Amino acid sequence: MKYTIEPNLTYDKKVLDDFVKRNREKSLKALSNTWHITIDPENLIEHFYPLSQYLHQSAVCIFTQTARKQIGIHADGSHDIPERCYSASLNIPISGCTEKTKTIFWKFEDNRKIDYQIVEKRNYMWVKDWEEMVPDYTFSLIDKPVIIKSSSAHSVQSDYDEERVLISWRFDPKYSWDDVNNICKKLNLI
Numbered sequence: 486m487k488y489t490i491e492p493n494l495t496y497d498k499k500v501l502d503d504f505v506k507r508n509r510e511k512s513l514k515a516l517s518n519t520w521h522i523t524i525d526p527e528n529l530i531e532h533f534y535p536l537s538q539y540l541h542q543s544a545v546c547i548f549t550q551t552a553r554k555q556i557g558i559h560a561d562g563s564h565d566i567p568e569r570c571y572s573a574s575l576n577i578p579i580s581g582c583t584e585k586t587k588t589i590f591w592k593f594e595d596n597r598k599i600d601y602q603i604v605e606k607r608n609y610m611w612v613k614d615w616e617e618m619v620p621d622y623t624f625s626l627i628d629k630p631v632i633i634k635s636s637s638a639h640s641v642q643s644d645y646d647e648e649r650v651l652i653s654w655r656f657d658p659k660y661s662w663d664d665v666n667n668i669c670k671k672l673n674l675i
């Protein structure tokens with residue numbers, strides 16, 4: 486799969502809702518400072534075992550997107566900080582996740598390599614020459630978790646009038662996108 490994987494995960498939504506309730510303020514504060522992801526996954530490690538073995542063991546993000554927010558073309562992680570060069574993230578819908586919010590993956594028509602502009606001490610990079618890119622694949626996170634290739638150029642477009650909340654749990658940066666696909670196969674998640 487080029488940009489997304491839909492893993493067959495079973496979990497208790499209440500466990501996630503409680504996790505978000507407990508940690509949302511802390512997460513919002515961390516994000517507004519430096520976009521660092523600093524929330525301890527706590528009981529989610531046990532809850533998402535065995536997949537959680539391959540996820541970041543000390544950092545998970547509760548991402549709140551305000552109504553009608555547009556996020557420009559970027560890649561998650563940062564090349565200047567190896568421990569933040571994530572290939573993939575497990576995104577889990579919490580609230581306000583509808584087809585009105587779209588994640589769009591972009592490419593250059595001639596498939597040339599993408600150059601990134603590092604934003605110092607941040608957890609994302611902007612894409613250089615993004616004006617020349619064309620959309621390649623679009624999806625909406627609605628009611629099932631989706632693993633996305635977060636190191637690819639992507640943007641988020643919302644026509645939704647309420648905020649959207651999701652848990653975004655990065656895979657350990659040592660795993661490539663191909664590794665993540667193989668891990669999902671090995672665990673019978675796809």
Ligand SMILES: [Fe+2]
Nearest residue numbers: 560561635639
């Ligand atoms: Fe992103």
